[in-house]
Amino acid sequence: MRGPRDIRRAGDVTTSPQVRRAPGHGGVGASSPRRLPALALLLLVVASCASPRTDPAFQPHENLLSILADLQRFAARDLYRLDAPLDPSGMNLYRATLVRLANYERLHPDRSKDILAFARGQAHERLGNHGAAAEEYNACMKMGTLLAAEAAESAAINRRFEKLMAPARQAQNLDAYFSALEQQERGFLALADEYSTDSQRAVYGPLARRQAERAAVLRAEALWKHRDLVPDGTSKALEAWRRILSENADSARVERWRLRLGDCLYEQAREYALEIDPESGDFDPEVFERLTAAALLHYRAVERAYGFAERLEARGKIDALNAFINRVQAQAR
Incomplete structure (x- = not known):
């Protein structure tokens, strides 16, 4: 994922950074090959349950289809280079999806439980909540439906993400925290490279790249906040921010x-x-x-x-x- 890009050194007073335009915020966005089978299967499962409009049972499935359609529309969106899509109200689409799924489940508590769990997993992973995503996928897998195999694979990937993030959360001192964040960044960059060459899991490449960026930002912010406690802390913090700019020039x-x-x-x-x-x-x-x-x-x-x-x-x-x-x-x- 570290392909050639315009490298700029921030903070150099003698050279003005190039002006750049924002990446497209409305479209699906250029990214690695799409990974649509899961969502397509999910929609087919819901659609197969729908009856003609004369059947009163149709309406709940029609509502669920509309919720899942938004997830499918942005299934291949590169969330490293592009911002999260918004729903018509201006709310983050993935947060809005979780709300809509919860509302649907309250109205129809016994319907499509596997589909709801799978869709929640997809929304959570795109929000960066990989622990919650793994739990939802695992719940779907245990139901043993058509989505079980896909859910098991997605749960395993999200557990890998969560495992990389755990050490920094558990660090007991600054040195351990900085070390954990450095390892976290390297680990996610390796995952990004791994998934970018896997056409079936390419959607996880940008998610891993986003988490690597996040780890670098947390480290730079901690260095700045505690610069008086770190030898040459001010210079290290400023250099960390400059490195973030140069290595994440394609980031949204x-x-x-x-x-x-x-x-x-x-x-x-x-x-x-x-x-x-x-x-x-x-x-x-x-x-x-x-x-x-x-x-x-x-x-x-x-x-x-x-x-x-x-x-x-x-x-x-x-x-x-x-x-x-x-x-x-x-x-x-």
Whole structure:
């Protein structure tokens, strides 16, 4: 999954990051080969149960078909390069699917239990809830229906995901946490490579890549939060964020991470102005300008990233940072 891509080093004040447009948010999106048999089978099972419209039993199946149709429509969506699809109300489609499935089950508690469990598993895994997904698939498998074999395979894959995520959650100290996150990132990158070459499981490639990205983000954020406890913590944290930007240039969330790097640099400039009074002779305007210029570089890059929701947020941060710069420079005169 680490194919050639435009590598940019964030934070380099001498080189402005390239402006990029958001990946398409509405379509299914380019991704690895589709893995539709499970959903297709699931829909066929439901459809086979439906009776003509004159039969009162038809309506529940028609409602379930409409719920499952949305899952099938976005079955091959690359959730690393593309944002999660939204339902007509603007809600994350997979969260909305879980709500709709729960409502359906309350109305018809004895209908299509295997299909409901399988669909919940698919929604959970696309939300990144791999433990819950494994449980739902396992429940479906135990029912011994047509979906059992597919459910068993999906449960095993989600258990692999969950096993990689467990050590970081159980870490007892910072060193163990950082080590677990590094192993988690490497493990998910290996899974992403494995599934990207498997046409039957290719949908899991982007899910693994997204989890690798998530592990790197958690590590960078922890480094920044605890930078005073880590030797050379500030430099390590900033470098971690720069690496995230360069290695995840194709991610739907890359501008979010660029904003975060800008925030760290902005915070560093604020700390400098607090620790060294701008009105004192020890204040170095060049150091202050270097820090604020790096933050502005990233904010402005995000502001020019058409199609990303972070644009408006970046605009507000630019205004706030410019006001801060003007105040400090006035004090330093």
